[in-house]
Structure formats: structure tokens, C-alpha cells
Amino acid sequence: MPISVNMPRLSDTMEAGTIVRWSVKVGDAVTSGQVIADIETDKATMEMPVFDDGRIASLLVPAGQSVKVGTLIAVIAQEGEPLESAARAATAVATAAQATPSVPNSSTTATKSDSDASMVAGATAESSDEWAAVRGASVRVSPVARRMAEEHDISLGSLQGSGPGGRIIKRDVQIAMENTRSRSAPATGASELAIPVVANQRPSGGLVIAGLESESVPVSSKRQIIARRLVESKSTIPHYQVSMKFDLDQLMAMREQLNVDLASVGIKLSVNDFIVRGCALAMAKHPYVNASWAGDSISLHTQVNVGIAVALDESEGGGLVVAVLRDADRKSLRAISAEAKAMGEKARTRGLSLDDMADSTFTVSNLGMFGVEHFTAIINPPNSAILACGAAIKQPVIRNDALTVGYEMVATLSSDHRVIDGAMAARWLNTLKHSLEHPATLLV
Amino acid sequence: MSALREIEYRDALREAMSEEMRRDAKVFLLGEEVAEYNGAYKVSKGMLDEFGPRRIIDTPISESGFAGLAIGAAMQGLRPIVEFMSWSFSLVAADPILNNAPKMLYMSGGQFGCPIVFRGNDGAGGQLGSTHSWCVEGMFSNVPGMKMVIPATPDDAKGLLKTAIRDDDPVFFLESERMLGLKGHVPEGDEILVPFGQARIRREGTDCTLASWGRPVHFCLEAADALAKEGISCEVIDLRSIRPLDIGSVVRSVKKTSVCVVVDQSWSFGSPGSELAAQVHRHCFDDLDNFVHRVHTADVPSPYAFNLEQEYLPNARRICEAVRAATYNA
Structure with a gap:
């Protein structure tokens, strides 16, 4: 019954967070309420407590890295549970959720209820836990949205689903496609033509002028x-x-x-x-x-x-x-x-x-x-x-x-x-x- | 008469039968009240006069008996048309029509075919109560070896019935008492046949595919009109026959719209609608923006009260709700 710890949503506008620092390492015992990391959001750096007792089985996101809200960032093994099997479940999760996970509101999610777990034992229980963990972190995308995103090279992780439960639907991908088109238009057209396009740009868009040498500086979430x-x-x-x-x-x-x-x-x-x-x-x-x-x-x-x-x-x-x-x-x-x-x-x-x-x-x-x-x-x-x-x-x-x-x-x-x-x-x-x-x- | 000749659905059925009876002496009609009374719903009006009592046969109120008799005739090479006053009454003939006719060719190792048409009124909507309002397609279409046709308009009623009479397999031909008076353009001519397994696009659209057959096609068109005003463009596909099922037409449409709502006037559990939805999921998995939504009659026996019966049916309002939900416009 490993406990998944996901990137919490610490403010209404928070979409991603950066792990500034881990206060624990793999193998450390943690108790409910203990701070395990400092998280930088779009607004502030905040301490992140856990809500369960156990031992850290795995830390999946290195300090300094920014991940979307809901991404699995750590796994806690509960008492008596081998760290390895908990970590293995975590690996499965991380692979499945590589794009972007859905956005649960709570920061920690037990992958399986205790009563459920007590009914099964041994290897079968372990493998079913893995699946439970995988399901918990999967992205919801309608099949056609997934296909269109693939065809047009749009990262599902960059999209916010507007369907039920945050499901990414066709409309979301179409909007992203339009944005991509309007952003890339100036690069392909003559520079004179670029001006009206810039005027029509969506607020978040940027304009890269071809032929100018520049150094690209990554933008912090605060700056964004x-x-x-x-x-x-x-x-x-x-x-x-x-x-x-x-x-x-x-x-x-x-x-x-x-x-x-x-x-x-x-x-x-x-x-x-x-x-x-x-x-x-x-x-x-x-x-x-x-x-x-x-x-x-x-x-x-x-x-x-x-x-x-x-x-x-x-x-x-x-x-x-x-x-x-x-x-x-x-x-x-x-x-x-x-x-x-x-x-x-x-x-x-x-x-x-x-x-x-x-x-x-x-x-x-x-x-x-x-x-x-x-x-x-x-x-x-x-x-x-x-x-x-x-x-x-x-x-x-x-x-x-x-x-x-x-x-x-x-x-x-x-x-x-x-x-x-x-x-x-x-x-x-x-x-x-x-x-x-x-x-x-x-x-x- | 001009090319825009309009006749009623019941007249179209009669034209189909009469034309085929003139063409082929092996075709005959039997059923309750089909001869002397000119048909309980006047579908066979005048046919006794033209073809005589040997070919237009009044039967006793004994569906099991006359259906079985007709199946025997078909096995011997005749081409009977069995009229059930209502498909609800065919239930007592389940053994001959489901257990014998569709399996005959298979069980006889190809020795006996069964070129027979069973036809009659199907579905609720006329305040006939729970036992006389059957939609048999859910239960009957489950049986392999048969064909099942459910026309929605007079021209299809005629063209499909002619095809049914010429078909060498048992054809279950489902009409609707609510549509017998429906008028529509039916072209002149003896050789206008509508093939089975070819859907008809009743209305083109881009946002949602509405797949249906029989009377609910009209509910779909009504819903599509209303939804167009909300900016949702529906493509309405009339499957016309559900065995064989023209899944290709639905798939082509869904690949365009990414959204499918199936409208079926039978109960949802184990229905043609559930089969169609499953096939759409299989063929269009990567094209769907939402799971296939379905609108059926409510999962209760048909109510008698008029208002409840209208609500029980897959009416336009319920279709609109399903389309809005399926297209994320709810």
C-alpha cells in the first residue's frame, strides 16, 4: 500500500511547482505533518507536509525541477512494507504519467484503502497495488484528442483539459493547434506580414525574430x-x-x-x-x-x-x-x-x-x-x-x-x-x- | 403523376407487396384481417380484390399456427408475407419465427431455405399499454440467420419491402403504427429497390453523428433542427437495416465528427443500440472525443398515460440532452 505524494496545488493559480529542496532522503522515516520539501509556486515558496506515516521509498523529482500539479513526486512505504516494492510501484506510475497527470486537489493519495489491502496478501496484492497506483496518476485524454496531439506534435502535458474531470478533449487540442499556428506564422511569413500577426497574438505568445543572435534564458514560474x-x-x-x-x-x-x-x-x-x-x-x-x-x-x-x-x-x-x-x-x-x-x-x-x-x-x-x-x-x-x-x-x-x-x-x-x-x-x-x-x- | 408524387407509408407498403405479387406468382400474404377487412391498418386495402382469396389469406388469431404454416410454405419454395397486426403478437410465435425460420438453412445443411417476410407494427407511442407496445428488435435481432429492416420513410418502406420479398432469407420487417400515415415522396416504377445494409444520410453535419433507424430517425431530425440553433451541427444517419448493419457509414461519419449518439427505441440492455455503440467504439476508438452516448426508451414497461409514454420514448428533448453532453456543451 504505498502512498503516492503528488505535487500539491498550493494556490488557485498554481499550475506547476518547483522542488526547492527535499528535507528527507530515501529510507527516512516520516510522520504525518512532517515537512518533506520546500516547494516554489508561482507566488511563494512553501513547506510541504505529508499526511501519512511511513518511510520514504522514492523521491522521483530532483530538487530544482519544476513539475505540473498532480505529478507524482515521492512515494511513502507504509509500515512493514518493503521499500523496493513501493518504489517499483512508483516507477510504474512515473512511466505511465510521464506526460502529465490529472490534477487531484489533495497532495497525497493513498493508492489503496487499508481494508481493501487487508483482504489480499502476498505477490498478487503487490502487483494489484501497482496497477492501482498507475490508474491513480493517469492523464485523462479523449482518444481523438490524444491522436490529434500526437499528429500535431502537441505535448499533452501543456494542455489543460476542459472535459469532465479535466479530460483533455478535441477542442483543447484544436485551440492549442491554433495557438501554435499563430505563434509560428511570423517565422514563415515575410517580416512585414508579421506585424499584424503579432498584434493578434494571444497574450502568452512570444515572438522570435529570425536572424538575431540571442541567449535564451529559462523563465521561472514566477516570471511566467x-x-x-x-x-x-x-x-x-x-x-x-x-x-x-x-x-x-x-x-x-x-x-x-x-x-x-x-x-x-x-x-x-x-x-x-x-x-x-x-x-x-x-x-x-x-x-x-x-x-x-x-x-x-x-x-x-x-x-x-x-x-x-x-x-x-x-x-x-x-x-x-x-x-x-x-x-x-x-x-x-x-x-x-x-x-x-x-x-x-x-x-x-x-x-x-x-x-x-x-x-x-x-x-x-x-x-x-x-x-x-x-x-x-x-x-x-x-x-x-x-x-x-x-x-x-x-x-x-x-x-x-x-x-x-x-x-x-x-x-x-x-x-x-x-x-x-x-x-x-x-x-x-x-x-x-x-x-x-x-x-x-x-x-x- | 409527377416525379414528386407523395403517398402514405401504408400505401408504399401495399405498392411493394402488390407489385411483387404481380411479378412473382409465388408471393402471397397472410395474416389477421388482411383480406376481407382490407387489413387492420388498411395496408392491404384492395389486395383481396386484385389477387383473390388464394393469395390474400385471412388467418385465425393464431400467430404460432399461421407463422409456422408460412415457414413450411417457404421451405417448399413459396414466398410468403406474414403480417402480424403488431409485432407484440408475434411473441406467441417465437418458436417458429426465431427457432425455425432463421436456422432452417443452417440446420438442413442448405437443403431448405426460408424466403419469408414477417412484417407488422413495432414500437410504442399509441397508448397501447405495456404488452402491445413491443419493440422486438432488441430481442429478435440477437438471432443469427435473419435479416432485420426498419424503414423510416415511405420511399424506404417500399424499396426495402420489395428487396425483402425478393430476398432468400427470412426478413423481419418492422413498421410503425405511428408512421403508417406519414406521407412522403415515392418514385414511380416497379424496379425501385433499396438494398439492405446501406445507411442513408438524412442530414449532414460536422459536430455529432446521430445514428438511428425507424421512427426515432424523425426524433433525431427534430433534435438536429433544435441543436442547429445552438450552433451544434448534427449528422443524422438512418441505418435502415440493422441486420445487415452498415457500420461503415457510421464510422465514416464519426471519423469526421468525433462524437456519436445512438438513438434506439428499444430498451438499452442488449439492444441494437448497444451493439452499434460497441462497434463504433471498436472501429473509431482513436477518433472519439467522448464515449458513445445512447438514447433509448426508458428501462421500464411502456406506460399507458400519454405524457409518460412520450417521455418514455427517445424523444427530441432527450436526444438534445445527450448530444450536448456528448459534445461537451452541457
Whole structure:
């Protein structure tokens, strides 16, 4: 009765996972609840526990390799069961499921119930177990879909079945064939003709220009999901931008003073902390900026959860994650600062958990630390708006009709026009302007 | 008359019999009420006048007796047509028609053939209750040595019945009381014969093959009309004879559509529909996008109540549901 351990689905959007590290090796005893691996998903690195007792009979996927959800990754032999026979069953499974398995929701599946197993014994029982394991992991594909995929050299593993139980059906293969055709069209046609084809391309498609030398870099699952989400956002949400200039003289002065006063307790407020607080407070007056388009309705969120875009180091594959400060409108500047700092640190070192990234209602993206004056950002769905902040730059400014030197910052709000109209965006920016230019209001 | 002459299904049957009786003196008709009463359903109307009582024979209510008598006549070289008022009544003649006729050539080592046609009304739909609503094809088609024909339209009724009368094997010819009044174009001419084992494509389509025979062909056409409005294109194949079965036509269609729904008005267990589905699975295994779906009469005795009986039949609504499911449009 070997226990199959399959790649679990750790988030709604997860399609594949990478084994970052195995915490066990073949022969190790494991108990229910014990973590046996770290798994990198499209969103986070998570620990994977087992739900059975036994000994590791086989680890089928090496660390570093990405496999589809549902793929058999390990086999646990139960008590009294020889490791070899359990591992043999696993080999049969791996061979049968080489393409891609169906997608069970639970991460571990007992291949045979105990009561069933107790009725049979010896060699027959062993071989029937093998078959049970093979059946459990098989891909569901309609015969014609299988044949067409073979004929057109389409990997069944790359398809998501739309039939009952995830069965891959003819329609799924036909769609894949069309995608392949539209992707390969530019390579065969004249380059002039390629342009309209590119315009019609599906979001996930890429364009390879013949004749250019390039190095191909494999794309991490994180990068893939960033690509998909951004294309989805930019191509489906009617974006528009409204910019505003903020006078940050007072804010910069106040920040300097506070940081001197709070240095002894290790607090260092960033400009962004003030902005996050300002954005969160502005929502009370402008609920539509803290909302989501829901097709036939608009959801006005009762919580204000401000996401902060965190850039990850390029040496570690780069990418962008959004750390979420929950109930940011109810948190003090000091709490926001501490939390934002901790989240940024966690994102760059261990990676954020799903919870850390879930449920944002608005996002702030800040490139001020790079000296950027002005930029625009792409909305982070299901948010309806994102604020792109440049640096607070010391420059010649006009104050009280006199030319002087002061700090100014430009921030640009990208909005979903289905939810937020231009005037609404402008009014929200004015509210933010008022609080950033009267920073004492952010302290109470 | 013009080429677009339209006659009823019952007239087509009579034309077939009369023409063959004029052509071949060995052909004769016997059954309950076929002569003096002009047929319980007026199929043999006027035939007594034309052919006389030696060839149009009224029998007692004794199916076992007159079926057996006719089989003996066939063994001796005559070509009898046995009319069962309803195939439901043929059950009492099971021994002669199933146990003797289809096996005669085999058991006599080729000495005795059995060129006989058994014909009559088959199937439910007329509020005749459980015992008079039999679809015998499920049970009878199981027997080797026979041919079984189930025409859906007047032209096929005529052309197939003429072929049946000329055939040297016992032919089970299944008509339907519900279709006797159905009108359709039947070409003029004595030599218009429809061969056995050749399906007819009643409607062309690309998304789903609907395979049927007899009365449910009309349900299929009705369903195909409705489904076309939903964007599902059905190809309707009328098998016409189920022994021999033109599996080739169905296979060609399924290779195109990848989806097959079999519609059969007999009960599902051990039926022509289950046989056809099995053959499609065998021949089209790598072409199928879903398992072959089947629509049969419900697995209960025929209800008497009109509304229940309509629901019991493989009606258009049930066919539509099956096609949507089979094409993943449910």
C-alpha cells in the first residue's frame, strides 16, 4: 500500500511547482505533518507536509525541477512494507504519467484503502497495488484528442483539459493547434506580414525574430505568472493615467525630525511610509478607488489593504511581488513602517507567503529610490488603481510667488476607467496631496 | 403523376407487396384481417380484390399456427408475407419465427431455405399499454440467420419491402403504427429497390453523428433542427437495416465528427443500440472525443398515460440532452 505524494496545488493559480529542496532522503522515516520539501509556486515558496506515516521509498523529482500539479513526486512505504516494492510501484506510475497527470486537489493519495489491502496478501496484492497506483496518476485524454496531439506534435502535458474531470478533449487540442499556428506564422511569413500577426497574438505568445543572435534564458514560474498577469491586466483593463505634483517640503522636514527622534528605537520612516498612510486614509473619502470591477457590479471593499510593490534582486531571478499591508487605514505610520520593512526583507530573503500577498485593494509602486522622476504603473488586478511615485527631488520651486529650493514629487495614478472616472481620480489625488502637504494629518 | 408524387407509408407498403405479387406468382400474404377487412391498418386495402382469396389469406388469431404454416410454405419454395397486426403478437410465435425460420438453412445443411417476410407494427407511442407496445428488435435481432429492416420513410418502406420479398432469407420487417400515415415522396416504377445494409444520410453535419433507424430517425431530425440553433451541427444517419448493419457509414461519419449518439427505441440492455455503440467504439476508438452516448426508451414497461409514454420514448428533448453532453456543451 504505498502512498503516492503528488505535487500539491498550493494556490488557485498554481499550475506547476518547483522542488526547492527535499528535507528527507530515501529510507527516512516520516510522520504525518512532517515537512518533506520546500516547494516554489508561482507566488511563494512553501513547506510541504505529508499526511501519512511511513518511510520514504522514492523521491522521483530532483530538487530544482519544476513539475505540473498532480505529478507524482515521492512515494511513502507504509509500515512493514518493503521499500523496493513501493518504489517499483512508483516507477510504474512515473512511466505511465510521464506526460502529465490529472490534477487531484489533495497532495497525497493513498493508492489503496487499508481494508481493501487487508483482504489480499502476498505477490498478487503487490502487483494489484501497482496497477492501482498507475490508474491513480493517469492523464485523462479523449482518444481523438490524444491522436490529434500526437499528429500535431502537441505535448499533452501543456494542455489543460476542459472535459469532465479535466479530460483533455478535441477542442483543447484544436485551440492549442491554433495557438501554435499563430505563434509560428511570423517565422514563415515575410517580416512585414508579421506585424499584424503579432498584434493578434494571444497574450502568452512570444515572438522570435529570425536572424538575431540571442541567449535564451529559462523563465521561472514566477516570471511566467508575472508575464501572464500583466498582459491580462494591460489588455483587459481600460487604463488611463492622471499625474499630480506634490510639495513635500514639510513632509521631508518632518520625516527628518522624526527619524532623528526615533533613531534610538530603531525606527526610520521612509517617504513611502507616508505615502502608504496617505493613500489608505484617502480611501474613506473615495471608496471607488478602493474597489474591484466585478463584471456586472463594482465591489467597494470595506477593508483598505495597501499593496506595496517589492522588486526582487535580479541576481535571484528578479521579479516583482506585492506585499500587502492589511487595514493600512487603521495602522499608525510607525506600524506601517515596521511592517513594510519586515515584508520587504522577507520578500527578498525567504519569500512571501500567500497570505502576505493576498487581498490587496490598492497598490503603491515607488521608484523614487532610483531617482526616477515620473512613471506609470500597470494595475494589479483585482485592484482598480495603482499609484506610481517618483522621487522627492530637491529642485527650484515657486513658494509664495517666489523662486526657492524645495522638494517636489510627481505621482501618477493608473485607474480602471470602468470603476474610476477621471474627475474621481483627480479628486482622490487632491485628497492625497492635502495630506502629504500637511503631513501632521498623517500622524493622527 | 409527377416525379414528386407523395403517398402514405401504408400505401408504399401495399405498392411493394402488390407489385411483387404481380411479378412473382409465388408471393402471397397472410395474416389477421388482411383480406376481407382490407387489413387492420388498411395496408392491404384492395389486395383481396386484385389477387383473390388464394393469395390474400385471412388467418385465425393464431400467430404460432399461421407463422409456422408460412415457414413450411417457404421451405417448399413459396414466398410468403406474414403480417402480424403488431409485432407484440408475434411473441406467441417465437418458436417458429426465431427457432425455425432463421436456422432452417443452417440446420438442413442448405437443403431448405426460408424466403419469408414477417412484417407488422413495432414500437410504442399509441397508448397501447405495456404488452402491445413491443419493440422486438432488441430481442429478435440477437438471432443469427435473419435479416432485420426498419424503414423510416415511405420511399424506404417500399424499396426495402420489395428487396425483402425478393430476398432468400427470412426478413423481419418492422413498421410503425405511428408512421403508417406519414406521407412522403415515392418514385414511380416497379424496379425501385433499396438494398439492405446501406445507411442513408438524412442530414449532414460536422459536430455529432446521430445514428438511428425507424421512427426515432424523425426524433433525431427534430433534435438536429433544435441543436442547429445552438450552433451544434448534427449528422443524422438512418441505418435502415440493422441486420445487415452498415457500420461503415457510421464510422465514416464519426471519423469526421468525433462524437456519436445512438438513438434506439428499444430498451438499452442488449439492444441494437448497444451493439452499434460497441462497434463504433471498436472501429473509431482513436477518433472519439467522448464515449458513445445512447438514447433509448426508458428501462421500464411502456406506460399507458400519454405524457409518460412520450417521455418514455427517445424523444427530441432527450436526444438534445445527450448530444450536448456528448459534445461537451452541457
